[in-house]
Amino acid sequence: MNISDASRDSGLPAKTIRYYEDIGLIKPRRLGNGYRDYSDDDLHKLRFLQRSRGLGFSVEDCRVLLSLYEDRNRASADVKQIAKTHLVEIERKIAELQSLQRTLSHLVDACQGDHRPHCPIINDLAG
Amino acid sequence: MNISDASRDSGLPAKTIRYYEDIGLIKPRRLGNGYRDYSDDDLHKLRFLQRSRGLGFSVEDCRVLLSLYEDRNRASADVKQIAKTHLVEIERKIAELQSLQRTLSHLVDACQGDHRPHCPIINDLAG
DNA sequence: ATAGAGCTTCCAGCAACTGGAAGGTCAAGC
DNA sequence: GCTTGACCTTCCAGTTGCTGGAAGCTCTAT
Structure with a gap:
């Protein structure tokens, strides 16, 4: 899934999604042409970020929350x-x-x- | 009056006072040595800015409020x-x-x- | 003369994006 | 095959309102 579809799906602007990648919150794979390709897992994370940011958590809080989200032993x-x-x-x-x-x-x-x-x-x- | 006294008087950090000058909110005269010299009028403005910022007005709002403050025909x-x-x-x-x-x-x-x-x-x- | 405080300017960074420029890629239509 | 337009990419700058720090000049007291 490319970035504009990921944007539609998550409710986050494409610019914001790239920014989240810049600061290491997500790491989508790249296609041969250099385009980002978002997996289901990436999309889950983006939705998670959209919601936690929506609740006013700082991006750094979101980073920790995301790691707890992924930690089955949290x-x-x-x-x-x-x-x-x-x-x-x-x-x-x-x-x-x-x-x-x-x-x-x-x-x-x-x-x-x-x-x-x-x-x-x-x-x-x-x- | 030099900047540290103006800071004490207004309750604004010296850095902030210099910043307000940078963005054109105040224009204190300069002494021969390059030091800023705050007049009573400058001090009134700084106190005004401190209070209006304290009420949450944006700096741009403060700029307009300051001009209204000085406008006897407002x-x-x-x-x-x-x-x-x-x-x-x-x-x-x-x-x-x-x-x-x-x-x-x-x-x-x-x-x-x-x-x-x-x-x-x-x-x-x-x- | 010297130490220390205070002043100056300038540059960088904070949060969390957002806008825009310059340029590569892709799909559709002719 | 070519063009058009919508994608995509990276990179740089700007937003708000300061704040910290470096480098260097000035003043005051000893």
Whole structure:
């Protein structure tokens, strides 16, 4: 299977698939003409990467998860640890964004938003 | 005032202050020895940048906000528009992260996290 | 005179792609 | 056999917002 079909199948852009090869996540075989040829196994990995990236795991986390995916003797504790750490980070980001949201929405509400220069938003930013 | 004092005053690293100059956000005068010399006006701008970046505005948004800050004839509507757009983006990100959080926390809860290979997280990622 | 702190510029790198240029390959139609 | 257009390849640069480090000049205190 060539790269555009692999792209359709995995939902990843061809550019991204080549990038994943560059950084050693997958290694499809090459045909005589130099074209990449994706096996079923490669396609499984691409789909796995698409989903784990979609859940916000870093590419380096994905590399580890992929190796655990392929390791029939893995301990589920190892997977869970990565996921928990990621979850904590997501929760931290949510809290951070919610704090910004609170501040900003107060400022937006306080601003008349008319033709006049008076602006509580600017005043707040000016300190 | 030299750059390390400006850094202390604004809460921005000296590297960042130089970077802001590189991209044209501030233009401190130079002393005879080539050192940057920050005026009160420069310091106001740096504090403004520190706060607006702290609220998550992009550097390009900050550039526009800074020009509005300096424009005595600004319309508060222009400021409010930028802030509202940013707020919507923040709310979008929060929703996206909350969706990831829900999915991930379910998966983490479902995983035993022991020495055995069975893992609902991996199974989900595998599709 | 010298040591150490502080300043300068410039170049490289981070994450995770994405866009584009230059050029080889393949399948279809004439 | 030739052309056209859609593929494919590699490589380089750019994105965002800094950050680290090297090489070298300047200033202050001893």
